[in-house]
Amino acid sequence: MPAIRTDGLTKFYGDVRGVEDLTLSVEEGEVFGFLGPNGAGKTTTIRTLMGFQSPTEGSATVLGADVTDAAALREARARVGYLPSEPGFDERVTGRRLLAYHGALRGDSRSEELLELFHPPLDRPVGDYSRGNRQMLAIVMAFMHDPDLLIMDEPTSGLDPLKQETFLEFIRAESDRGTTFFFSSHVLSEVRKVCDRVGIIRQGQLAELSSVDSLLSRSGKRVRATVDTLDHDAFDLPGVHDLTVGGGSRRSGDGGSTTVSFTYTGAYEPLLERLLEFDLQDLAIEEAPLEDVFMRFYDEGIDERVEAVEDGRDGEAEDA
Numbered sequence: 001m002p003a004i005r006t007d008g009l010t011k012f013y014g015d016v017r018g019v020e021d022l023t024l025s026v027e028e029g030e031v032f033g034f035l036g037p038n039g040a041g042k043t044t045t046i047r048t049l050m051g052f053q054s055p056t057e058g059s060a061t062v063l064g065a066d067v068t069d070a071a072a073l074r075e076a077r078a079r080v081g082y083l084p085s086e087p088g089f090d091e092r093v094t095g096r097r098l099l100a101y102h103g104a105l106r107g108d109s110r111s112e113e114l115l116e117l118f119h120p121p122l123d124r125p126v127g128d129y130s131r132g133n134r135q136m137l138a139i140v141m142a143f144m145h146d147p148d149l150l151i152m153d154e155p156t157s158g159l160d161p162l163k164q165e166t167f168l169e170f171i172r173a174e175s176d177r178g179t180t181f182f183f184s185s186h187v188l189s190e191v192r193k194v195c196d197r198v199g200i201i202r203q204g205q206l207a208e209l210s211s212v213d214s215l216l217s218r219s220g221k222r223v224r225a226t227v228d229t230l231d232h233d234a235f236d237l238p239g240v241h242d243l244t245v246g247g248g249s250r251r252s253g254d255g256g257s258t259t260v261s262f263t264y265t266g267a268y269e270p271l272l273e274r275l276l277e278f279d280l281q282d283l284a285i286e287e288a289p290l291e292d293v294f295m296r297f298y299d300e301g302i303d304e305r306v307e308a309v310e311d312g313r314d315g316e317a318e319d320a
C-alpha cells in the first residue's frame with residue numbers, strides 16, 4: 001500500500017484552480033520532493049492531504065485513509081508528522097509548554113533527542129521567536145511522536161545554512177529507518193541531496209514525475225572546452241543547448257584561445273569527434289546542475305502564460 005496516493009485530485013477555490021487532476025503515489029520509505037513555481041498548487045495539495053479542505057473532485061489516501069473520511073484520517077494522522085509552511089502557535093505560550101501540550105495530545109518519544117539537534121529557546125514565549133526558531137520548534141513537534149510519514153511544506157524555510165544541513169542529514173537518517181517523506185520545496189540542492197523522486201507541478205497540474213537520477217541523466221552534461229580557434233558554428237550539434245563562446249559572444253577569440261561552454265544532451269561520439277577536430281587546450285565535462293532542468297519546467301510555464309495572453313486567452317491564465 002502506498003503511503004500517499006492521489007487519483008485525479010482536484011481542488012478549486014471558486015473559479016481559481018488550486019490543483020487539478022493530480023495522480024501520483026508515494027511508496028513507503030520513499031523521500032518524495034514536490035516542486036513547482038509560486039502558486040503552482042503545492043500547499044493546496046498538502047492541505048488537502050491533511051484533510052484541512054476537501055477535494056473538489058478526485059480522491060486521495062494517506063496511509064490508506066481516505067482524506068474525506070474524517071475518522072479514518074484522524075486515526076492515520078496519529079502516524080503522520082505535519083510541518084506547515086507557516087506554523088501558527090499561541091504566541092503567548094513558551095515553547096516548552098507547547099511541546100508538553102503537543103506531546104500529551106500526540107505522544108512524545110523523541111523530543112529530547114530532537115532538541116539536541118534543533119534547539120529553539122524553550123523558555124521564551126513563541127511570539128518572541130525568530131523565524132528560524134519557530135521553524136525548529138515546528139520540526140520538533142512534527143517528529144516528536146515518531147511518525148511513519150512526514151508531510152512537510154517547505155521544511156527548511158527560515159533555517160540558517162548549518163541548520164538546513166542538520167535537517168537534511170536528519171531526513172537521510174530517518175529515511176534509512178524507513179520513514180516516508182513528502183515535502184514541497186523550492187531549494188533544488190536539498191531536493192538533490194535527499195529525494196528519491198520528484199513531482200513537478202505547474203499551474204495546478206503535474207508536469208513531471210520521475211526519479212532524481214533520471215532527471216539528472218536527462219539534464220545532460222555541462223561541457224567547457226578551451227580550443228585554439230573556433231568557427232562560428234563549430235558546436236551547432238544536435239543536443240547542444242545554451243551555447244556561450246568566449247565569455248558570452250559567439251565570436252571566436254582573437255588568435256589566442258577560446259572557451260566554449262554548453263549543456264549537452266546528445267550521444268557522446270559526435271561530441272567527442274567534434275572536439276577532437278580542435279587543438280584542445282582544456283576540457284571539462286560534468287553533470288549539469290539540477291537547476292537547469294527545473295528552470296526548463298519553470299520557464300515553460302512562463303512561455304505558456306505569455307502565449308495565452310498573446311492569444312487573447314489571458315482569462316485562462318492562472319494566478320501563478
Ligand SMILES: Nc1ncnc2c1ncn2[C@@H]1O[C@H](COP(=O)(O)OP(=O)(O)OP(=O)(O)O)[C@@H](O)[C@H]1O
Pocket residue numbers: 013016017018019036037038039040041042043044045318319320
Ligand atoms: N484559500 C484560498 N483561496 C483562494 N485561492 C487560493 C487559496 N489558497 C490557494 N489559492 C490559489 O491556488 C493556487 C495554488 O496556490 P498554492 O498556495 O497551493 O501554491 P504553492 O505551489 O504552494 O505556492 P508557493 O510556492 O508560493 O507557496 C494559487 O493560484 C493560489 O492563489
